[in-house]
Amino acid sequence: MKRRETIKTLLAGSLAGGAVVSSQSCKTEGGVEGVIEEAFSVGVGRTPEERERDRKLLAEDFLTDDELGTLAILCDIILPATPTAGSATEAEVPDFINFMSKDAPFLKVPIRGGLAWVNNEALKRFDDSFEAITEKQRIEIVDDIAYPDKVTPEFNQGMKFFDRLRGLVLTGYYTSKIGIEDLGYVGNRPNVWDGVPAEVLKDHDVDYDPEWIAKCINQEKRNELVQWDDEGNVLNN
Amino acid sequence: MQIKETPKEYDAVIVGSGAGGGMSAKVLSDAGLKVAVIEAGPFFDPKDPETMTQMKWPYESPRRGGWTKERNFGELDMAYGGWNLDGEPYTQKDDSNFMWFRSRMLGGRTNHWGRISLRFGPKDFKGHTQDGLGDDWPIGYEDVKPYYDKLDKMIGVFGSNEGLPNDPDGFFLPPPKPRLHELYYIKAAKKLGVTVIPSRLSILTKRINAERGVCFYCNQCNRSCSAYADFSSGSCLIFPAQKSNGQVDLYNNCMVREVVMNKEGKARGVSYINKEDGRSYEIRGKVVILAASACSTARILLNSKDGGSAGLGNSSGLVGKYLHDSTGSGRGGFIPALMDRKMYNEDGVGGMHVYSPWWLDNSKLDFGRGYHIEVWGGMGMPNYGFGMGMDGFNKFMGISEGGYGDKLRDDVKRYYGATIGFGGRGECIAREDNYCELDPDVVDQWGIPVLRFKYSFSDHELNQAKHMQQTFEQLIDAMGGHVFGDTPTKEQNYGLNKGGEIIHEVGTTRMGNDPATSVCNKYQQLHDVDNVYITDAGPFVSQADKNCTWTIMALSMRASEHIVEQLNKRNI
Ligand SMILES: Cc1cc2nc3c(=O)[nH]c(=O)nc-3n(C[C@H](O)[C@H](O)[C@H](O)COP(=O)(O)OP(=O)(O)OC[C@H]3O[C@@H](n4cnc5c(N)ncnc54)[C@H](O)[C@@H]3O)c2cc1C
Ligand code: SF4
Numbered sequence: 001m002k003r004r005e006t007i008k009t010l011l012a013g014s015l016a017g018g019a020v021v022s023s024q025s026c027k028t029e030g031g032v033e034g035v036i037e038e039a040f041s042v043g044v045g046r047t048p049e050e051r052e053r054d055r056k057l058l059a060e061d062f063l064t065d066d067e068l069g070t071l072a073i074l075c076d077i078i079l080p081a082t083p084t085a086g087s088a089t090e091a092e093v094p095d096f097i098n099f100m101s102k103d104a105p106f107l108k109v110p111i112r113g114g115l116a117w118v119n120n121e122a123l124k125r126f127d128d129s130f131e132a133i134t135e136k137q138r139i140e141i142v143d144d145i146a147y148p149d150k151v152t153p154e155f156n157q158g159m160k161f162f163d164r165l166r167g168l169v170l171t172g173y174y175t176s177k178i179g180i181e182d183l184g185y186v187g188n189r190p191n192v193w194d195g196v197p198a199e200v201l202k203d204h205d206v207d208y209d210p211e212w213i214a215k216c217i218n219q220e221k222r223n224e225l226v227q228w229d230d231e232g233n234v235l236n237n
Numbered sequence: 238m239q240i241k242e243t244p245k246e247y248d249a250v251i252v253g254s255g256a257g258g259g260m261s262a263k264v265l266s267d268a269g270l271k272v273a274v275i276e277a278g279p280f281f282d283p284k285d286p287e288t289m290t291q292m293k294w295p296y297e298s299p300r301r302g303g304w305t306k307e308r309n310f311g312e313l314d315m316a317y318g319g320w321n322l323d324g325e326p327y328t329q330k331d332d333s334n335f336m337w338f339r340s341r342m343l344g345g346r347t348n349h350w351g352r353i354s355l356r357f358g359p360k361d362f363k364g365h366t367q368d369g370l371g372d373d374w375p376i377g378y379e380d381v382k383p384y385y386d387k388l389d390k391m392i393g394v395f396g397s398n399e400g401l402p403n404d405p406d407g408f409f410l411p412p413p414k415p416r417l418h419e420l421y422y423i424k425a426a427k428k429l430g431v432t433v434i435p436s437r438l439s440i441l442t443k444r445i446n447a448e449r450g451v452c453f454y455c456n457q458c459n460r461s462c463s464a465y466a467d468f469s470s471g472s473c474l475i476f477p478a479q480k481s482n483g484q485v486d487l488y489n490n491c492m493v494r495e496v497v498m499n500k501e502g503k504a505r506g507v508s509y510i511n512k513e514d515g516r517s518y519e520i521r522g523k524v525v526i527l528a529a530s531a532c533s534t535a536r537i538l539l540n541s542k543d544g545g546s547a548g549l550g551n552s553s554g555l556v557g558k559y560l561h562d563s564t565g566s567g568r569g570g571f572i573p574a575l576m577d578r579k580m581y582n583e584d585g586v587g588g589m590h591v592y593s594p595w596w597l598d599n600s601k602l603d604f605g606r607g608y609h610i611e612v613w614g615g616m617g618m619p620n621y622g623f624g625m626g627m628d629g630f631n632k633f634m635g636i637s638e639g640g641y642g643d644k645l646r647d648d649v650k651r652y653y654g655a656t657i658g659f660g661g662r663g664e665c666i667a668r669e670d671n672y673c674e675l676d677p678d679v680v681d682q683w684g685i686p687v688l689r690f691k692y693s694f695s696d697h698e699l700n701q702a703k704h705m706q707q708t709f710e711q712l713i714d715a716m717g718g719h720v721f722g723d724t725p726t727k728e729q730n731y732g733l734n735k736g737g738e739i740i741h742e743v744g745t746t747r748m749g750n751d752p753a754t755s756v757c758n759k760y761q762q763l764h765d766v767d768n769v770y771i772t773d774a775g776p777f778v779s780q781a782d783k784n785c786t787w788t789i790m791a792l793s794m795r796a797s798e799h800i801v802e803q804l805n806k807r808n809i
């Protein structure tokens with residue numbers, strides 16, 4: 001994947017989520033940079049300084065195309081597609097990791113070094129790059145570094161990298177639109193909270209104490225102007 | 238460079254637009270006065286779509302809600318500020334490590350604060366009488382109660398009247414029902430004899446006026462509510478003040494340097510630096526109200542050399558002294574019974590629905606004052622950090638750690654919503670030797686001398702933290718859960734947070750009847766200069782085991798009414 005394309009795909013993801021932005025993006029002039037400008041000016045409420053920094057970071061180079069290639073394969077080993085949910089790369093996780101390495105530069109060496117470690121290992125064992133070896137060969141390497149409680153000392157550094165990568169992939173994936181849908185998180189929308197569903201209470205063998213519940217808001221009357229008596233009892237709940 | 242132009246003259250000049258300053262602006266404007274509010278940060282309105290972060294998704298930003306240096310609790314949090322501000326350093330004396338959180342924006346830290354709104358109780362104003370520690374306030378609960386009552390009705394706070402002796406009843410809106418993890422908490426707390434009641438947060442579960450909306454349960458009060466359904470000083474005090482009887486002029490991006498005096502020894506106004514042109518200006522008022530937050534106000538006084546070499550209002554030498562923050566210690570756990578959750582929207586309000594006020598008797602314990610317990614958990618919106626460190630759960634379950642592929646997806650879903658966490662927030666006993674002062678060597682980018690902190694703990698705070706940790710472990714145990722991490726040791730201060738980290742700094746200009754042992758009187762008027770008042774948390778004599786902001790506002794209302802009265806009587 002080329003860097004400019006990477007930025008574009010990242011933005012496509014962002015734009016899909018930000019209704020305010022997508023209505024404007026078609027008018028954008030000035031190519032990728034212009035799109036960046038639009039995407040982060042309104043989308044998430046940035047101050048001018050924040051917008052400027054994000055713009056710079058997005059335009060900056062970090063991972064090479066080769067590195068992004070290796071990263072993409074690893075990301076999809078960690079979270080491949082399922083019949084119902086897209087893969088890590090479909091959720092643009094490699095772009096997220098590339099961005100985070102620029103935003104939090106302490107990640108740069110561990111990420112770059114870890115990708116190189118994986119490639120060195122492929123070269124040692126199978127005489128080719130990680131990208132070039134077979135799926136089965138890749139898994140052989142990954143299995144040696146994917147289980148912290150079983151790892152042997154010679155794979156410890158590889159394990160540390162894979163551990164960090166797994167965390168980043170999980171964050172990148174489950175904060176994406178695809179991942180949030182896969183998780184089933186159904187909040188972040190206007191709602192009226194009126195307690196735990198009855199069947200869930202039953203499953204968990206907990207219940208609402210009637211005395212407690214009597215104090216709680218009667219959601220039918222939430223829009224009525226509150227009235228109290230002199231003791232502070234609400235008269236219209 | 239000093240600009241020589243005739244300064245504007247107001248009835249009152251208010252420094253800072255947070256909880257304290259916002260309330261002063263409201264009371265003074267209601268009384269028809271002409272006020273200037275000088276605020277070091279930019280204008281901010283929670284409903285402006287340009288700056289709004291409420292209801293945004295993590296994928297709308299490339300860092301998915303992660304930490305930035307301007308927003309230390311995440312880039313979608315509504316605080317332009319943090320532990321460190323560019324160009325505005327603070328320093329430490331000896332081996333202190335005091336943490337100072339500042340927000341630079343209209344409304345100050347009230348745009349993203351936790352909205353936990355607790356009245357102090359009768360004992361809290363008379364600590365010394367209770368146990369011989371610290372000092373009593375010159376006022377008691379009965380003096381503040383009428384203001385708490387008015388505040389409840391004016392701003393809105395949900396909660397419940399429980400008849401507890403030191404956690405007073407009020408005029409509450411009905412609280413929301415507990416969430417699932419909170420029901421687990423209630424059960425465990427009751428088993429252990431820990432009091433548990435509906436929480437008290439300044440969020441509108443019911444309509445209180447025509448101007449503000451009702452909560453629609455997005456769980457994002459830390460992003461500041463565009464419907465004005467939670468308390469932020471801008472939306473609930475400053476804007477209404479502007480529409481009220483008086484005149485309220487906002488001076489944004491203006492950094493006050495000092496209070497300036499006239500020949501008669503009265504305050505004439507303040508001098509400030511306009512951050513946009515870098516120049517110094519003066520603004521005048523019959524009265525100066527400092528509400529820049531406890532430490533910033535102390536800094537302004539200490540820098541006001543018109544008032545003498547020790548600073549303004551400092552004849553007692555106590556400006557900056559008796560600084561204290563709530564104690565804090567936290568712990569989390571994993572609750573296997575909460576695995577494999579059925580999915581539904583349990584966002585609720587932006588904070589806990591239940592909490593535990595202090596439930597024990599300190600005379601039987603090895604620390605002087607109490608703490609309350611804040612509870613978190615649930616199926617929140619994923620954010621930067623989601624899934625990191627998930628391995629630990631597998632360890633608890635005796636399943637192999639790590640892995641990849643479908644196993645990992647299953648793990649994520651199995652553990653989502655299965656954690657619970659507690660924050661203990663307690664009273665730190667105020668001491669003269671905990672303080673902020675001017676650093677003799679360092680200035681900020683505008684050449685203003687900065688604060689240097691000196692802060693340490695006594696056994697009261699350390700033993701209290703130890704007790705918190707024991708309680709948290711028992712609670713998690715009672716829920717059939719596994720506690721994260723090892724019990725913090727004595728060497729780790731039993732997990733006690735650093736001074737300042739709980740962001741409830743108070744006490745730097747404490748009130749009292751004796752000018753030798755206090756900075757201001759019981760109306761928060763400087764003993765030394767009668768037309769300078771302080772309406773932030775500086776005048777607190779003690780912190781209580783409560784978060785401070787509801788009391789800042791009740792006292793600011795009381796002091797501001799006093800100002801109106803004094804101006805009307807031409808006493809100041
Ligand atoms: C994450 C978080 C959670 C919190 N949760 C709670 C909670 O649940 N309950 C609770 O009671 N409290 C809570 N607090 C604390 C609460 O925010 C503060 O107690 C409250 O905001 C203090 O009000 P204030 O008016 O004194 O100061 P601030 O709100 O800090 O406002 C001071 C204002 O003055 C301005 N200023 C400072 N210096 C100058 C100067 N020299 N010139 C001009 N302007 C200046 C600042 O820019 C700022 O806008 C929380 C705080 C944080 C950060
Ligand atoms: S939880 Fe309620 S009050 Fe808080 S921001 Fe959301 S809608 Fe507003």
